[in-house]
Amino acid sequence: xxxxxxxxxxxxxxxxxxxxxxxxxxxxxxxxxxxxxxxxxxxxxxxxxxxxxxxxxxxxxxxxxxxxxxxxxxxxxxxxxxxxxxxxxxxxxxxxxxxxxxxxxxxxxxxxxxxxxxxxxxxxxxxxxxxxxxxxxxxxxxxxxxxxxxxxxxxxxxxxxxxxxxxxxxxxxxxxxxxxxxxxxxxxxxxxxxxxxxxxxxxxxxxxxxxxxxxxxxxxxxxxxxxxxxxx
Numbered sequence: 001x002x003x004x005x006x007x008x009x010x011x012x013x014x015x016x017x018x019x020x021x022x023x024x025x026x027x028x029x030x031x032x033x034x035x036x037x038x039x040x041x042x043x044x045x046x047x048x049x050x051x052x053x054x055x056x057x058x059x060x061x062x063x064x065x066x067x068x069x070x071x072x073x074x075x076x077x078x079x080x081x082x083x084x085x086x087x088x089x090x091x092x093x094x095x096x097x098x099x100x101x102x103x104x105x106x107x108x109x110x111x112x113x114x115x116x117x118x119x120x121x122x123x124x125x126x127x128x129x130x131x132x133x134x135x136x137x138x139x140x141x142x143x144x145x146x147x148x149x150x151x152x153x154x155x156x157x158x159x160x161x162x163x164x165x166x167x168x169x170x171x172x173x174x175x176x177x178x179x180x181x182x183x184x185x186x187x188x189x190x191x192x193x194x195x196x197x198x199x200x201x202x203x204x205x206x207x208x209x210x211x212x213x214x215x216x217x218x219x220x221x222x223x224x225x226x227x228x229x230x231x232x
Contacts, residue, residue, distance in 0.1 A: 032070050034060040039077050044129035047136045048078055079143060081133065109167040110215060117189055117211045124193050132198065157182065188218050 028036075038059035042051045053074050057064040071077040106112040124131055138145045164181050167173045173181060192214050196205055 031060070031062050031066055035062060035067055035070065035077070036081060039081055040129055040133070043078060043081070043136075044132045048074070048133075048140070053077070078133075078137065079141070081130075106163075109164075109172045110219060112163055112167070113185070113215045113218060114211065117192070117214065120189060121193060121196070121207060121211075124197055128197055135194070135198070160185075185218060188214060 035056065038056045039051075042056050042059060051074070053067050054064050056077070057067055060067075067077065071080060106115065134144075134148065138148060160182055161178055164173060164178050164185075168175060168178065168181075192210065196207070196210070
């Protein structure tokens, strides 16, 4: 648990470092950066609806009125963290260290799935607070959802499609529509990450064993040998 907390803190610091880089162009003040950092923490802990600007101000060490000098509403503050204003940052940040998984040739589809899951688990650990905001708010914020699809999903989708088609041609993946395979794969990976980090974070997880089981389910289903023989 202590190791995971340290990884989350490191990820948050990296995200704030990205904001600092942008601040040179956008001329963010120290108070504005403190507000953004406090916003990340409060939105992640409580969700947008339950978060209050007074609590964010207290966490940032500023007066509540200071927030409204920079952001007209609480929603504007949320979108300033994860909105199209961050377009040039969101995709590179989320895809960081992911290119190696999507670009390197793999000997098997199973090897690709394992690298995919290990890579994203490590990323999710380090950036849990930011990702939690995404998970909480994407269903309710159309602008954020469109931004995520345009800058992240489309980028990933093209490369995952190429990888899946490659292993379909080799006969390692069923000859069903590629979009269906990708939806099933991504939903399985995201489901594991949500259970691991959000729903049951205090469970004594054996990540290697759980990843192996998830891959086994994805490749062979959950039916027993007898049912498999009947279907052959």
